[in-house]
Amino acid sequence: MKVQIDAQLCQGHGRCYDLAPDLFGEDDEGYATLTALTADGIVPEGREGDIRLAAANCPESAVLVLEEALNDRR
């Protein structure tokens, strides 16, 4: 699974980095960033659920999730 933040869409609601603070961070103004764990856009194994939780909570659909395998849902 891969993840990106769309900086044009992000409005700083802060849902992603409040829900998964090690996977998402914030800049000085409060807009979302990736972190050391996600900097390359690759989601650490076993953290897919947290990424989906963050995406589901983003009011702007700015957390872009690229599902790679259909069988990693559970």
Added chain:
Amino acid sequence: MTTETVVVVGSSTGGVRTAQALRREGFAGRIVLVGEEPHEPYDKPPLSKQYLAGEWELDRLALITPEAAASAEIELRLGVAAVRLDVAARQVLLADGTALDFDHIVVATGAAARPSPWPADSGVHVIRTLADVDALRADLATGGAVVVVGGGVVGAEAAATIRTLGHAVTVVDPLATPLARLVGPEVGRPLEELHRRHGVDTRFGVGVEGIDGSAGNLAVRLTDGSTLSAATVLVGIGAVPNDGWLADSGLLVDNGVVCDRYCRAVDSERVWAVGDVARWQDPRYPADVRLEHWTNAVEQAAAVAHNMVHPDDLQPYSPLEYVWSDQYDWKLQIVGHAARGGRYEVVGDLGSDPARAAVLYSDDDGRLIGSVTVNWPKSLVTSRRALTAGDVDFEQFVEQIKALPAKPPAPAAR
């Protein structure tokens, strides 16, 4: 629960997010998502903004794509309403005559726009669904002045959008300021000024007596004796929960499905409710709560999914309220209880252009109870964390916000 079936009734934010959250929680049984509207599930906040403006097409509003639904094994039954719930038989009847058996059912049928109580032949609109906005856009395309009745979130956002499209716009509301149920006049007055700077005429503190005429030639009669002419009228005066289909279900329904603190119907452990249609017992408050916020629908969906999948670990649902609204270049973010605060402090300037400010609210005991921020997400997030932690000294918090980086926003870059 691998052989169980969950039927989710409602294909908007609450319903879709519940189905997804059930999978996140490890539910491996069957999930059927029933939706009355024929469209693929779509997100509603852009309806009064980017979709109304014609900037975004329907595909940008997707809450879940058919591919994502298939990947998560969520069966979509769209274009068919649920018409009756038989709790004892564990069956929901659909408008096409078919029935679905369930082990658990989630009521997520949302709310409908409160209809205009002022009959007119045509040209009077509401905003709640895609079809509503398509009809409004069709009338707007013929040009002419627009009267918006209601200065709440939907009315104020739509007024800003319609003004930006080039129409003459007047907003009418019997309350004193815009968003008066969410924010006090210390925010409402500068917000009204923002609308006026953009050329919107505002009539706050004035009600509507009646609307006469038809599309293209409407007269809106006001309580101060004046009359506004309009080609099109938008009525944004709140919403009513879509709970009529449960009338003979035996469930306690009273302005929403009445639920316990775990968002389970008080009458049945197999019936749950999420979003605008759910009224539940928040342990913090003496009375039941029903919220019509996007964030609430998403968080309540997660809470219900957790409680359904983990009956041995039931968690009371007690969210921190969070609402946002975009009007012109204002990004308003509201957390906690801003309208109830007696004392407040403004950090920054709501009158500057562009505005950048945080309005912080204290309760009588000197504790932070809410914040309204404009174009300053850092102050919003800092407020939400403080409110989540709870018991935060107001004076100290004001200093904390003042100490945040003073860098002005760069709206052109965003």
